[in-house]
Amino acid sequence: MTANHLEIWRKCLEVIRDNTSEQSYATWFKPIVPIALNGSVLTIQVPSQFFYEWLEEHYIDLLRKTIKRFLGPDGKLEYSILMDSTDRSYTMVMPGSTRNNTKNPIGRPAPETLSQNPINPFVIPGLKKLQIDSQLNENYTFDNFIEGDCNRVARQGGLVVAANPGKNSFNPLLIYSSTGLGKTHLCHAIGLEAKRLHPDKTVLYVQAEQFTNQYVTASKNKNLNDFVHFYQMIDVLIIDDIQFLAKKTMTQEAFFHIFNYLHQNNKQLIITSDKFPADLQDMEPRLLSRFKWGLAADLQMPDVATRAAILKRKLYHNGINLPDEIVNYLATNVRTNIRELEGVMISLVAQSSLNKKAITVELTQQILDRFLRNSVKEVSVEYIINVVCDYFTIPIEQLAMKTRKHQVVQARQIAMFLSKKYSKASLASIGKQCGNKDHATVHHACKTVSDRLETDRQFKAMLLDIEKKMSM
Numbered sequence: 001m002t003a004n005h006l007e008i009w010r011k012c013l014e015v016i017r018d019n020t021s022e023q024s025y026a027t028w029f030k031p032i033v034p035i036a037l038n039g040s041v042l043t044i045q046v047p048s049q050f051f052y053e054w055l056e057e058h059y060i061d062l063l064r065k066t067i068k069r070f071l072g073p074d075g076k077l078e079y080s081i082l083m084d085s086t087d088r089s090y091t092m093v094m095p096g097s098t099r100n101n102t103k104n105p106i107g108r109p110a111p112e113t114l115s116q117n118p119i120n121p122f123v124i125p126g127l128k129k130l131q132i133d134s135q136l137n138e139n140y141t142f143d144n145f146i147e148g149d150c151n152r153v154a155r156q157g158g159l160v161v162a163a164n165p166g167k168n169s170f171n172p173l174l175i176y177s178s179t180g181l182g183k184t185h186l187c188h189a190i191g192l193e194a195k196r197l198h199p200d201k202t203v204l205y206v207q208a209e210q211f212t213n214q215y216v217t218a219s220k221n222k223n224l225n226d227f228v229h230f231y232q233m234i235d236v237l238i239i240d241d242i243q244f245l246a247k248k249t250m251t252q253e254a255f256f257h258i259f260n261y262l263h264q265n266n267k268q269l270i271i272t273s274d275k276f277p278a279d280l281q282d283m284e285p286r287l288l289s290r291f292k293w294g295l296a297a298d299l300q301m302p303d304v305a306t307r308a309a310i311l312k313r314k315l316y317h318n319g320i321n322l323p324d325e326i327v328n329y330l331a332t333n334v335r336t337n338i339r340e341l342e343g344v345m346i347s348l349v350a351q352s353s354l355n356k357k358a359i360t361v362e363l364t365q366q367i368l369d370r371f372l373r374n375s376v377k378e379v380s381v382e383y384i385i386n387v388v389c390d391y392f393t394i395p396i397e398q399l400a401m402k403t404r405k406h407q408v409v410q411a412r413q414i415a416m417f418l419s420k421k422y423s424k425a426s427l428a429s430i431g432k433q434c435g436n437k438d439h440a441t442v443h444h445a446c447k448t449v450s451d452r453l454e455t456d457r458q459f460k461a462m463l464l465d466i467e468k469k470m471s472m
């Protein structure tokens, strides 16, 4: 047999084309590039993580059938993700498909993803400085961070810091803004740039929450010294969302000592916060006073032109095409924050392809209305789990247990269904929170629940009841 990957994929496309709308075909299948065929494993390149999740969620059956038709019963699909624009962690899914995340096809190592639970590196005996994983997300670069009046001071300050870490008058650099305006992105960009310009320096990004957890573990295991020494080795320390340390007196104390040590030794500190430093509550005044030593710069909501530029960059990065008219419409009408702007863009592309509608200003308007209405009510997966467990009077821990008990299984499925409906969490993240399941399980649960909603009136009434409890 001489069939190669191009030929096989071309045949697959013919079948897919017959089984999807023109719009879905153009949006989701045309951008795919077949890159290899190894035995019965076909590797395809998709533009982004989002693309991959979308395909797996909506076209899993079609893909599976088509692949098996041309590659036989052992036929498998492997994905290679060109640009990983997300820091969501997720697990693999469709039996018979794998995500190739070791290398991407252009030969660069796959982008780092933030591990959810980085091992406390300071417990490794004999740890050398250079072995420390910076925990930086390679997609959050300066290049991808569009400059505007809204962020100029912070962005420029960041560039100065990256050029001369520790040896500038912006130490610490404190970046503050309300949510979704780019703090995390910018501080990763500074870390990446500092590392690029100074490969000998040790850069570390840590969320204040992780820092706190590490502190608590170290304190429990009586190795606080190792904890502190570990942080004293860092040349550029980035702490994201420092407001998380509010009320955590002991952790603040540890951070205070680390801060002083690093500052005295001309090491760079970069801190982000959701408030102006002086407005941070329940923080040690002596810690707050340290924050005044450097530069505090805020990020504002960008103006319309900058918002449009950001959207265009994101679309390009995700391999998605949208007419300028639509981009401008979105940029003009989403005024809350950039994360929401991205959210609307993604649901727009998704809805248009799912409902086989062309992307028009009307459709955009509809999605926007729905989105803005929903976003007011947006809730966390954690909250939903609470309500559901409360409703069925089962302890929350049970949801994570391996059990076939009908009530627990049902509660878990309902929690997954409601999380998909009301939260903005990805399927992978919902699964993780609802008993460490993978995203295919969540997908299945949602389908089971919605099927049952159509046929079982009692079930429907119960679900309405739970939804009512959610909005109380």
Ligand code: ADP
Pocket: 144, 145, 146, 147, 151, 177, 178, 179, 180, 181, 182, 183, 184, 185, 186, 310, 313, 338, 339, 342
């Ligand atoms: P925060 O940490 O302030 O809540 P994030 O850094 O997570 O916000 O930003 C939310 C989203 O908005 C991210 O996807 C980020 O890449 C994007 N974003 C924010 N500002 C910009 C910008 N100036 N250019 C490009 N993307 C941006």
Ligand code: MG
Pocket: 183, 184, 185, 240, 241
């Ligand atoms: Mg953030």
